[in-house]
Amino acid sequence: MLDCSITLLRRSHCHHFIRCPVLCMRGTLALSLPRGRTQLATSAEQGPRMNGFSLGELCWLFCCPPCPSRIAAKLAFLPPEPTYTVLQPEQQQEAGGASGGAGTPTGSGTCSLHLSERADWQYSQRELDAVEVFFSRTARDNRLGCMFVRCAPTGRYTLLFSHGNAVDLGQMCSFYIGLGSRINCNVFSYDYSGYGVSTGKPSEKNLYADIDAAWQALRTRYGVSPENIILYGQSIGTVPTVDLASRYECAAVILHSPLMSGLRVAFPDTRKTYCFDAFPSIDKISKVTSPVLVIHGTEDEVIDFSHGLAMYERCPRAVEPLWVEGAGHNDIELYAQYLERLKQFISHELPNS
Secondary structure: OOEEEEEEOOOOOOOOOOOOOEOOOOOOEEEEOOOOOEEEEOOOOOOOEEOOEEHHHHHHHHHOOOOHHHHHHHHOOOOOOOOEEEEOHHHHHHOOOOOOOOEOOOOOOEEEEEEOHHHOOOOOHHHHHOEEEEEEEOOOOOEEEEEEEOOOOOOOOEEEEEOOEOOOHHHHHHHHHHHHHHHOOEEEEEOOOOOOOOOOOOOHHHHHHHHHHHHHHHHHHHOOOHHHEEEEEEHHHHHHHHHHHOOOOOOEEEEEOOOOOHHHHHOOOOOOOOOOOOOOHHHOHHHOOOOEEEEEEOOOOOOOHHHHHHHHHHOOOEOOOEEEOOOOOOOHHHOHHHHHHHHHHHHHHOOOO
């Protein structure tokens, strides 16, 4: 693993706090724009459709034969164009140390992260200096881009944050600083295989290997013990979060707009998990022994509210959920009760001694 410091290429003049990453699954494919809007990707195929799928797509899903990883890739993964680059020490020397903007001084053995304008950086150099990035390696031999945001030096807990679809660490960095500073938690995050600077291709198996590598990096590199780690998953990020939480006990789990499984999103009338289903979180949640906070908008247009309700009902140690009346998939963070519930949960319902 390589230490990395941060250098800023350009600074945006936007001052919005909220970044809204999401899962992209409705009809054929759905894409969330960084500003929290969702648009549907149209298929080139024409003709009758069922729940957004053409007859040809249905045949592909169920007759070819079905393959969970292919279903997952077709339904869920839309990695954006990277909003940042990472220069390793030898690359910095070749570039002559020019960064094009203010940055953190880099020492021997470190690398630097360059944020593009699309990353929409919203803070000062002081906050940027508190962000560290580095590379880890997964069990499936993909290089994993990781980020550690030190925004709560006196806080006990660190969020292991699995972000939504159609965003990367560059776009999420400002959100992590804003969130962590408000709930008094440091934030550790990573880009899925095929996202940002992470190598490989997005797949369900890679999702699980990615969060395993992130978990191990957080524990070994920073010495954070499981009782001080809160797993936070948003949308597609709830899939690896539930998988990891079903295998390891931690301080707590936060599921933000979770899904029961891939087929249940595409086909809402699905009542059981088939062998070819992808992301079967509904079958894993009962194995989670840590306290679980479920957050969902009642008007979610991408992952129906029924998913959050079902996941909550299956949790052995579910705490009082947050059902945000009138909220959709991309705007929960805009409601005051979002931060209020997180603060209540972390500061008063979890041990803080």
